[in-house]
Every structure is written in structure tokens, then in C-alpha cells.
Amino acid sequence: MDLIWLIPVLPGIGAALNGLVGVRYFDKRTAAYVACGTMAASLLLSLVAFAQLLGLPGDERFHQVTVAEWIPPIPLETAGGIGSFEVPWAFTLDPLSGMMILVVTGIGLLIHVYSVAYMDHEPRPAYARFFCYLNLFCFFMLLLVLGSTFLVMFVGWEGVGLCSYLLIGFWYHKQSASDAGKKAFIVNRIGDWGFILGIFLVFFTFGTLDFHAVAELAAEMPVEAAGMGVLSLICLLLFVGAIGKSAQIPLYVWLPDAMEGPTPVSALIHAATMVTAGVYMVGRNAVLFSHAPMVMEIVAIIGLATAIMAATIGLVQTDIKRVLAYSTVSQLGYMFLATGVGAFAAGAFHLMTHAFFKALLFLGSGSVIHAMNEEQDMRRMGGLKQYMPVTYATMGIGALAIAGVPLLSGFFSKDEILYRTFLHNRLFWMLAVVAAGMTAFYMFRLIFMTFYQEYRGPAWEGGHGDHGEHHEDDGGDHAWHGPHESPRLMTVPLIVLAVGAVLAGYVGVPAALGGSNAIEHFLEPSFVAHAGEGAHGEAAHLSHLAELGLMAISVLIAGLGIFLAYRNYIQRPETADEWAERYAGPHRVLTNKYYVDELYDATFVRGTMVGARGLWGFDGGVVDGAVNGTGWTTVASSRISHVLDKHVVDGLVNLVGWVCQEGSYGFRRVQTGLIQNYAFATLVGVFAFVTWFLVGR
Amino acid sequence: MLEITPLHYTALSAALFIIGVIGVLVRRNIIIIFMSIELILNAVNINLVALSSQLQNLVGQVFVVFVIAVAAAEAAVGLGIIIAFYRNKETVNIDEMSLMRW
Amino acid sequence: MLEAAVFYTLAVLILGLGILVISARSAVHSVLFLVVNFLLVAILYVTLSAQFVAVIQVLVYAGGIVVLYLFVVMLVSLKRAPEQHADTRRLGVTGAVLAGAVLLEVIGIVVSGAARSDAPAGARGAGVPEAISDPMLNTEQIGWVLYTEYLIPFEVASMLLLVAMIGAIVLAKKNL
Amino acid sequence: MSNAAGFPLLSLILFTPLVGVVLLLLTDRRQEDRIRWIANATAGAGFLVSLPLWFWYDTQDAGWQFVERLAWIPSIGAEYFLGVDGFSALLILLTTLMGVIGVLSSWTAITVRVKEYYVFLLALQTGMLGAFMALDFLLFFLFWEVMLVPMYFLIGIWGSDNRLYSAIKFFLFTLVGSVVMLLGILAVYFYNHSVTGVYTFDVTQFHQLNIPDGLQWWIFLAFFLGFAVKVPMFPFHTWLPDAHTDAPTAGSVILAAVLLKMGTYGFIRFSLPIVPEATAAFVPLVVGLSIIGIIYGALVAMAQKDWKRLVAYSSVSHMGMVMLGMFALTPVGITGSIVQQLNHGISTGALFLIVGIVYERRHTREIAEYGGLSKVMPVYATIFLVMTMSSIGLPTLNGFIGEVLILQGIFVVSKFWAFVAASGIVLGAAYMLWLYQRTMFGNVTNPKNEGLPDLSMREIWTFVPLLVLAVWIGLYPKPFLDRLETSVDNVMARVSSDYTPRLAAAGAQAGQREVPSGTAGAQAPVRGGTR
């Protein structure tokens, strides 16, 4: 377990190899081997470490490794006298991070493997570059997960943001891609701004940045039930960070745009791992948060609102990846809801299961897109079941899992959340159930539109089209031969993930179903300050029967969603359009994502009209999701500052020079060029001096 | 009056100095102006030596050595300039050397 | 008595020659007067028992610098009188008068100084170790001071001379 | 202390560039390649001889190290007094390294008056090194002024279109500041005489003075004007964009990387320890200006269309950050400020190099002229990316360490200030990424950009040290921070009278940090033997 620092470092080495050497010298195969090899080694290490962790008794499952000093101790004033600002490169393995490293390395490896085939048509340097970024991402993600202090986590936090930026903008020649990357980075930066301030406040309050130490200290402070104390402020600032990273309202806008990146990236970063970092961070600071009930409430509300809003948008999206993206936002909202109601373990559990089925769905959609020759619009798909059975089967399993069909992983984790929400606030529960129903609907809408119905896509050579004619406009160097099953390297990860999506839930079978909810007990030590002591006493419990009843309701709702989808898209495909016409207003709102992006478009147009390219970038980058006016003020003030700088401040400087120059015209008459005149002047001075001396005596 | 004090030397020095100054101011031949400057330097030297011997301190004489060195350098460079100038303008009249004005 | 006689003789000669230097029509005559002036100054130094300086005065000034002047005077064989073309802005006469005034003032200061404090004679420079004990050792003592306390200025002076030498060559050489 | 006591290392470092100057002066102006080789070799040698400063530096010794002391102008008490602490040692190393890079980067960029160019560049080097080493205030001032002249010519002769205007502006602006500073120096000088009866410019002596409040204020203001112009702080910054924009590449690099540090160096070395009470009194003013500088610089940078001018304004923003950390007057803040000075030298220096490279190829700095350079110049784009990230403070790169320390340092003083200043980071990310996108991303739209060659081996090597340093400081800043420990302690002991005892108390508790030697003031014992 002392070698856990190798877990992040291995992918880091892979990234360095691919980045420094690979881009120039590796062929594709070598680059892929390096990337996958390091990930595999990392996974192996994670497994070993995890096994060792399991081998320890429950309350001793905590291991910290300090690799090196990073920032050596420097004295600094804190709330409690002079402290010492010190950050080591330290890593912690405990149940929570143990689970996370398994998720990251496991799913990471699968996605690496998948990418080997998916990115195959990229040119060689780009290929190596891709794997470099991907490995780099895993490095930072593992750093984030394993870091045992706030600042180390922040390193990973910013690092994954960077990789996200690089990977979204991987096809940087596409304007939309580079825009999306920039948007993601800058929106994340806003979140980070809160996070880093939170970190400063943590240090100021506790005099340390170590998670464990902070938790111990915080546990001894009173719960701030009544108002906003310092702990609440910390939690709020930290949560701002989480909002940015995990794409919650109001900073969620970057995530759908991020779908510009290659699909494996979407699967790994924007579904399975990075976006869950916010949840992870909140879970990591469970003790702090549980001392700030008001913030918890805010977390829950924002999570819930995001879940519903994203789900509604997801209902009508037609881009296959965007549906999944909004689904991700929605599911992340669920996780925050869970943490907000105090069910940290449930949140983490859902995080894990979500990682499986969402990665599966994204990879499946990638497979579809691949098969459809980069087509992403579901309306131009359909009937793909016959062409790509494996993809169909695995995606089906994924959809079932996310919809909460019993006995699949999503069922267990989602029901745990719903159950805990019910205990907390019934209104929340109701809304959450509605969101769950919508989830089921749009997921199956996706499945049905993609795999059922008849084929609506473009014709292809050798199939529907006529022979001997090339479709040059189909893009790519190679002719497209119609939808086809993806190569083995892509389907195998799909299958593995599908197995995971089915089985992952069984680590957390609730007691009501005869399970022991093992995952909750396993994670418990991570969420409380002292092992064995509950975070907040014994929560209210319902009987197993009531719990089963709740499950039944949610299953029913999910079933209803699936049924509606079936009715609208299989039985009577025209219903969907009818509904859309009947509820034209809401439908338009939903299709247009509540006009949020349109607002920005309007901003863009106006910005362009004024000719302020600066406004365009600044507004699109920073304010996306915040107030529009901020953008205006900012750019205007920058212009004004510029003018002020140029004319007023600088003008003063020039004025001084002007005065000197003008004055010199008069004085230059003295300059006769006759040395003796100058000597005469000197003599006058001597005369004056001597006279003064003579008189002065 | 018959006892020679440093003040006598000072007066001599001052007089010689002023003679040099007048030479600098009045003459137009730049070579003579240079010579007047040498007179000025000598006036200073007289003072230095006189006070050195008065104060029983050698520093004054040491300074005379330096002054002479500087005078030598000055003469060398200055006369070099004069020659160079003369070669171009065929004159050593200082009133004709007034290019360095606005 | 003797001392005074020598001093006054020398002073009169020096000043007279000085006036001749600046008033002589011919530059060559000026140079000649200058040489003699310097020799007399050297003698004045001897009376002040500064033999080394006196010899240096003769060697460097009379034997070196003034020869240089003489050369230049001879090289600059003028085709037209140098004192033509007088610039009116020069204020030469005013300057001379002013200089005379300064002289009078200085003499005034000297006279009043002599009247007021008759003996700064005892006022030896404080904290000056280099007493002149034996005239025979004058050179040695100067050498000692020059090479210990004033070593760096001395070296700087030598550097100055080198620079001046190079500068003069560069200036005077026709096409370098 | 493992350095051979008495070995004049600092003088060696100081005069190595001058040797190069002499060699260059003796070289025929037409042999340009030989001139370049000589200049590069000298700069390299300058860096090599400065390396012992890293290895021989004793982090435990709170006093001045590598001290050299000779009488200079005894009549006014000025001395040739050199010595370094961790802070100046790092800046000296930065200077020599930047010297190498600057000289190397000029190989093909300068084609006219090559000899004079390198002479000025190397002379500038000596001036900067001297200012960092001098412990005699007058000597410091001498070097401070000496720096101006070569820089003036570098901008004025080898600059771009508006070079004369910029050069004169730079010169006069700085000169005005330094004249006022000289008044301040003289005030301290005469005050010191009135107290101790000794005429001296010895800075270590000044560090022990307790100047009365009223005088302190005036002295602080005098110093402030001199140093703030050089930093430059908000209202005094207008020379900077002009000078940067019009200077040749190496000039910009050195201007940004080293010359600006003169101002901050002056603050830490002189303002803070000599007039601590006034410093404390002026904290709100300085911090306010710093924060304005951060935000204002970032905003103005965003509005720029000129690539180099954008980087120049980013400098204003970054230097505001440096000043902010310094005037937090907390050890973390000051440490961060110093680290950020190094970082700014590394990343902004690199950014100017980056601009210089395309400028050399295309002879324009209009951002709109570029776009899609990633395609044609991948290596270049990669380096630019790393340096952009370094500039906006991405963790694992150097900028982050500095910013975190500064913000943490200011946070404990005032949460509001930290709050506002931290938003500057967001703006920083915005304008840098936008610049990056506009120049590097997209398709190559301008046909002139299609055939641009990627970096040559020489150009890559100008970046390698900076990249290595960026990553090194980002991942393992301990060696740097260790070297700053005693310097910061000494400064802190002056600005906060109860710092040392409190630190001692805390140290007794935690047993972590050593208490600086000396009891009250910064009586840093002078080590190394006076010769």
C-alpha cells in the first residue's frame, strides 16, 4: 500500500512518454501499448492496494503515504495563532478513495482500449497526442482522488480541467471544439475560484490542509444548525468548486458543449470520472458538510433542480451525445441530492454505478457514431439493431440500468438515494421520482430511435445505394460501407462494462431486499471523523416494508417512462410529433434548452455587431451561465480603461515631455558655441563665489 | 613683508591664475589658450607645493604629480584635436570653432 | 632676507613672463616665455625644498609638454593671421576686467587673511604622518606615498596617459 | 558555509559579462558569427560561474553570504559591498539564465549592428547583476542607473516602429522615479549619520535603523515612487507596454524577466526593512493599487489586438499579484511574492520569446494575422501551451505555487482582498486562453502562415531551461523555498516587531521552523569575512 503513489504516477509516465517522445517517434501501436500498459499496471496496483485495504479491519482502513515535501513549512497567521503553511505530496488510501481509484483505473483502462480502435483513423501524431492527454487525465484524476490534502486535490482538480480542455479541443481546427474547450476551462475556473478561496479559509480556520486532520478538528466543532458560520462558508465555497466541476446549475452549460470532444473522452471525463469529482470532493469533506446543514440543504436543492432541469431538456434532444450529456448532468444532480440529504455513501454508490452504465452508454453511442460515419443525429439513425447487435445489447443493458429496472445496478443505487431523500423531505422525493421517470423515458427514447424503427440514415455504397459510385462527401479518406458492428477492441470494453453495469449494484443491496448494503458500511469510515462514530446519530428508519413500497413506486414510474417511450417511438412513432405539436410552447422551450444558449447567442450576435471580438470571447468564456450584464460591464470597462490609459495617464507623461521641449527653445540661445563664452560664465560664477566669500567673512 | 608666508605664495598663485584666465578669455589663438590653461595649472601647482611645504605634508606634492600627468594628457589630446581641426579648417581661431551650438 | 629677495625676484619674473606668454604676438615667443616661466616655477619649487616636483616640472612640463606645443605651433604654420575674425559675442574684454576684479578680491582676501591670522604656520595638517624631515629624502618619501596610499590613483593616472596617447595618435593620424 | 571564504564569487559573476564586452569591442564588427559566438560563450560562462551560488548557498545561515567588501569612496563612506541572501541569489541565477536565453534567442533576430547589440546586452547584464548584489546603497543606485543606458539603446536602436518614443519614455519615466529614490537614499544616509555619526551607505546598517515616523513616511514615498515605476504599479505602468512592444525580443525578455524584478527587489530589500512602520501604514494604498493593477491589467490585456502588448499588460497584472503578496506582510505572502517573481520571469520571459519567434518569421504582432499555428508549428504550440498554463497558474506548473502562496498570504490578512484578487485569476485564464485560441487553434486562414517553419534546435534550446524550471518549481519548489526562508524571516522580523518572539513560541510548539538568529531587528550577521 505504500506504493499507492505509483498509481497516479504510472499514467503520468505514460503521458510523458507519449507526449515527449511519442508524438515524434512512436507509431500508433507503440503509443497505444504505452498508454494501455501504464493504465493496466495502474489498475493492477489499485487492485492490490484495494485488496490490502480490505484485509484491514474496518476501522483501520486508512493509509497515508507522504512521498515528498511540496511546499515546505512557512509560518502563517491563522485563526488559532501562528500556524505553519505546509503541503506535502501525500496520498491517502481509504475506502472512498479506494473505490474511486478502482473506478478510475478500471473504466479508464477500458476506455483506453476502446480508444485504440475508435481513434484509429487519426493521423499518427494526433493519435499519440490523444493518448498522451488521456493518460495525463488519468494521472490528474488519480491525483485528485488520492491526494490527502486540499491542495493536492486542487492540483488534480485543475489538472483534469486542463485535460478536459485539451481533449474537448482535441480537434482544435474545429472552431466549435476549441470554443467548447475554452468555455469548459473558464467556467471551471470560476468554480475553482470558489474552491481555492474555500481552501484558504480551511487553512485559516484549521491551520492545516490535511483532509483527515481537518475532519478531526471539524468534528469537534458545533453543528451550525442556526446560521451561516465559518464552516458553512467553507462548505459553500467548496461547493462552488463542485458546481463548476460537476456541472450543476448555474455552471452546467459547459458540459453539453463538451460533447465536441471525441466520444471516449466524453465517456471517461464527462460521464464516468471527472464530472463526479465534485461529488467526490463533497463526500471527502462529509464531516465539514454535515456540520453545515444549511449548505447541505442548498446542495440538495441545487442537485434536485439540476436533475429535473437537465432531465426535461434531455426529453427532446436529438443529438445522441447531448441526450447522454444532459442525462449525466441529471444524474450528477442525483448524486448531489444524495449528499445533500446526508446520504454520502448512497451518493458515492451511485457515482460508482453511474460510472459503469454511463461510460457504457457513451461508448455505445460512440460505437453507433462510428458505425454511422460520424453521424450524431438520432433522427438520421434507426433500425441499427440488425447491423450492430453487440452494441445494441450492451446499450440496452445500460439503458435498463440507468432507468432503474430492478436487479440492475442503477436500481440499487438510485433507490438508495430515493429512500434517503424520502426520509429527508417528501417533496424532494416526489420530484426526484419524477426525474427518474423522465430518465427512463428519454433513455428508451434514445434506444428506440437508434436501434428500432426503420433505417433513416444516408444511403451507402453496396447497400441501399447503387454500385460503383463513390460517396466522396461522406467524409474521411475511406469509403463508408454502411452501418456495421464495431471492431473487437471496441465491443469487448462494451461487454465488460455491461457486465459491470449489471453486477456493480450488488455490492449495495439494501437490507430491505435481504442484502447487507455492504458498500455503505465499507464507505462509512470515510465520511465520519472517527471510525465507529456515526456522522449524525441514527437517522429515522422506515420499516423494510415501506422501503419496499418506495422501491415499487420508483420501479413503476420507471416502467411508465419506458412504456411511454415504447408507445411514442415504437408503437405509434407519430405520437411524438403530435405531442410536440400539442404542447408546442413547452416543447420549443425544452428543445431550445430553456433558451439559455439562445440568450448567449443573442449576446454573441450583438457583440459581433458592435465589433467587439473581445466581448465575444470574454462573454462566451466567462459569463456563460452567469449574468449577461456582467459581460457588458467588463468589456466596456476594459475598453474605457484602455482609453483612459492611453489618453489621460499617458497624456500626462507626454505633457511633461512637451513642456521640456518647448522650454528648451528659449534656453538654447545661450548655446553660442563659443567656448570662451562658457568660460566667461564660469568666471562669473567664480566672481560671485569669491565675492560672497569676501563679503561673508 | 619680508617674511615669506604661504599667503605670499597664494597671492602669487592667484595672480598667475588670473593671468591664465585672462589669456583664456582674451586670446583667439587656441594654442595660446591652451598655454594659458597650462599657466592656470601651474598656478595651482604653486599653491599645492607651497602649502605642502608649509604643512609638512607630502600629499600636496603628490597631487602636483597627478596634475602634471593630467596636464600632459590634456595637452596630448587637446593638441591632437587642434591638429585634426586645423587639417580640416585651416584655422586655429577659436571664434571660428562654434559648430557646437543649436 | 635672502629668502624674500629670491621669492620676490622669482615672483616678478614669473608673473612678468606669464603676462608675456598671453600677450606675445608670435605663438613661438609665447612658447619660449612659457618654458622660461616653467623653469622659474621649478626654481621656486626648489626654494620650497620640493626638489622632486621641481625636476618633474622641468622634465615633463618644460621638456615634454611645451615641446609638444612648440611642435604644434610649428606644424600649424598659419597662412593667415589667427587673430582675425573676432566674434563680438565673445566678451573678451569684459572677461579680462572681471578676472582682474577677481584677482583684486583674492588679493584682498589674502591681505586681510595675513592681517587677521598672522600664523597659520603652526597649523599642521592634522593626522598627517608624512612629515618632510630631510630634504635629501624628498624623492623617497614621495615615492613611498605615491606607491602605497595613492597607488590606485597613480595607476589610474597611468591609464589616463595611455588613453591620451592612443587618443592623440588616433586624432592626429590622417587615415587610420 | 561550504563556499571558499574569501573567494570573490560575486565579483566574478558580476564582471564576467564585462569580459565579454571587452572581447566584443576588440572584435571586428564584420565578423558577425564570431561576435555571436563570443556573446553566447560569455553569457554561458556567466551562467556557469553563477551556479555555485545555488550549490554553495547555505540555507541555514541567516546572514549575508559571499560577502565582499572594499572601500570605494571612503570620503563619503561608500563601499564596494556585495553580498547575497537567498532572495537575491535566486534572482541572480534568474538573471544569468535569462542572459543566456536572451543572447541565444538573438542569433538570427539581430542582423544590424550586431556587435553593439551584444555589447549592450552584456553590459545590461552586469548592471542587473550588480543591482542584485549590492549591499551598499550608493552602489545599488549606481548599478540601477547603469542598467538604464543599455536598455535605452536596445529599445531605441533595435526596436520596432515606434522605438524612439518608447525608449525615451522608458528612460525618462524610470529616471524620474530613481531621482526621487535617490533623495530617499540620501535621507536615510543623513539620518543614519545623525544617529550613529558614521557616514555609510551600508544597507545592513540601515536595516537596523529606527527612523522616526514622519521621516519614514517621506522616505517610503520616495522609495515607493522609484520602485513602483520599475515594477510597474498601476498608475506608473504606461511605459511598460510601449517599451515591451517596441523592444527587440531579447530586450523584452530581459525587461520582463529581470528588470521588472528590480522594483520588487527594491521593495523587499529596502522599503520593507528600512521603513517598516511606514510600510505598514501604506499597506492599504499599495494593496489597493496592486489589486487595481491585477484586474485592470487583465482587462486591458483582454482588449488588446497586439500580441506583444497583450503579454505586456499581463505583466502588469502579474506584477500586481507580486506586490499584493509582498504587502500582505505575512511570511507566506512574501515567500509567494518572491516565488512569483521568479515565475513571472520564467513564464512571461518565455511568452515574449514566443511572440518573438513568430515576429521574426512574420514581422507582425497583430493577433488577427495569426490563427491555426498549431497545425504548422506543433512544437511551438506545445511550448506555448505549457507557458500559457504556467502563466495562468495551473497546478504542477510554477505559477500555481506563487499564486497560492500569495493568495493564502493575503487571505489571512483580509478575506475581501483575497476574494477580489482571486478573481484576477479567472480573468487571466480568459485572456490567455482566448489569445491561445485565436493564434493557435482553428484552421490556417492566412496563407502567409502556411509555410512557417517550426522551431529550430536553437530556438527549442532557448525554451528548455524555462520549461524545466516551470515544472521543477511546480512540482518540487522546496529547494527554492528553503533558500528564501531566512530572507523572509529577516524581512518579517523588521516589519512585524513581535514576529520573532511569536515565531519562537510557535516553533517551540511545533518544532518546525528555526528562529532567525539575532534578537530584535534584522541584525543579520555579515558572513564571509570582510576583506
Add this chain to the structure above:
Amino acid sequence: MLETFIIPLLQIAVLLNAVLVAVTFMVLMERKVMAWAQARLGPMRVGPHGILQAIVDPIKLILKEDITPVAADKWVFTVAPIMSLVPALVVFSVVPFGPDPLYYVADINVGLLFIVAVTSIGVYGIILGGWSSNSKYPLLASLRASAQLISYEIAVTMTLVSVILTSGTLSLVGIVEAQREAGVWFGFIQPVAFVLVFIGGLAETNRVPFDLPEAETELTGGFHTEYSGMRFALFFLAEYANIIVISAIVAIMFLGGWMRPFPNVEALAFLDLIPPWIWLIGKIFLFLYVFIWIRATLPRYRYDQLMRLGWKVLIPIAIGNLVITGIVKVLV
């Protein structure tokens, strides 16, 4: 009074007369030796073997008409020969003919420097003489002469410094005493300096092979072409006085001055029977003979060769010698 005025005046009188007589006889000697060298007899008519020629020659010069050219600057034309002769004679005031104060007019602590300084004044006579004649040959000759004189003076002075280093004093008496203490003439310790000073002396006195300023074939007679009669005689005197001065200096500095050979070898004590001044005069005449001998044997240098020899050979050697002397002095 006696010691301050009378004795020195007497000494000066004796010395001046001795020098003038020596000069006349040297002229005779020169003519004789040259004649012998050329297998002639030389002057034979006046007195036995022409010995009275030495007296007749000056008389002839005094009686000749003293012509002043019309275009000459008369004042300077008159002063020039005086400025030439006076320094040459003044130098003798510090030449010691024996250990007693009786044998020298003054022993000053800067004796050697005094000699160098005063001889450097002599150049004025040459320059002014040439210039005031207002004639081109004399002018060119005087420029040549002064350039030559100044150039070689540097080498000689620098060489003398190395001797001063060896002796540790500037006083001529002191230098001779130092040779006694060293037990050996400095000519053996400083052979390079010896030769160098001698060559420099040849050049400074415009003697063959460095007699370019007086080269009849080129300049019709040198800077004194326009001179005649008494004023010419003064130039003539000055030149020969200078030769004697150089010989005296070389004798004093390198050959032990008034001392007998091997001054601390007791076995040669009988040589002390000869008075010191005889020793010195003997040594001077030895050198005079060598001067004449060289004149009779060697051809003349070309002007550029002369300058090259001065600046590029003698001065570097002098500096080298000085450096080596200094090093040895420090090491030993």
C-alpha cells in the same frame, strides 16, 4: 659665505673652463683620430702635431662674421644657441669627480633625474634654431633632431630607471657609492642597460650613425645651416659638451665613476695613488674615443630605420630590462 658662495663659484668656474677646454681638445682629438682611422695625419701645421689647432679653431670662430638672415626671427635666432648650450653646461654641476664635496658642485637627491630633465631642455635650442632660421633645411633638420632626441630620451630614461633600481638612489654620488658597496661596476650587473644607454647617447647627441639632423648630404648641414660665427660656435660647443656629458654619465653609472677598477680588491690598492678625478676623466676620454671611433667606422642610418630602432627595439628592450631588474630585485 665661503661655503655657500665662494667655493661653488670657484668650482663652477673651474668646471666651465675645463669643459670648454675639453671640448676644444676633443675637436682636435676627433680630427686626429679620424685621420688616423683613414690613414691620414690630420692637422699638423699649428703647433707640434697640430696641437695648437685646439686653440686656433675657437679664435677663428669668434672672429668670423656673425650673419643673421633677413627673414629670421632675430630674437629667437639669438636665443636658440644659448638655450642649447646652457643646459649642457648646467648638467656638469651634479657630476661628481670624486667622493669629496670638493669634487662636485652639488649632490642633489634627484641628481640623475636632474640630468635627464636638464638635457631635455636642450631640444629647444635645436628646434628654435631651426625654426627661427626661416629656411626649410634647418626646419626639417630641427624637426628630425627633436623627434630623434625625444624618442631616444624615452629609451635612455627608462634604462636609467633600471640602474636606479639597482642602486636604490638618484644621487650620482650615491650611485658610485652603491657600486663600491656592490663591489662591482654596474656595467657588469646591467650590461644591457650599459649598451643601451650608450647607443641612446649616440642618438641623443646626433652622432654617427644617428647623425641624420646634420646629414650634409641630405640637409646641407642641419639645423645650424644658417648659423655662422659665434652663434655657430655655441651650437658646436653645446654638441660636444653633450657628448662629454653622456660619456660622463655612462662612466659614472656603469664604470664606477671616479673609482679604480675592482674597488674592493685589496691587491689593486696601489691604483688609488692616481686621484679619483683622473680616473673619471680617463674613463670619459675612453668613451669619447669610442664615439669618434664609431664615427669613423659606421655608416648612417636611414630615418625610418632610426625611428624603428628607437621605438620598436630600444624601448621594448628597455622595458624588458626594467621588468627583469624589478623581478630580480624583488626576488633577491
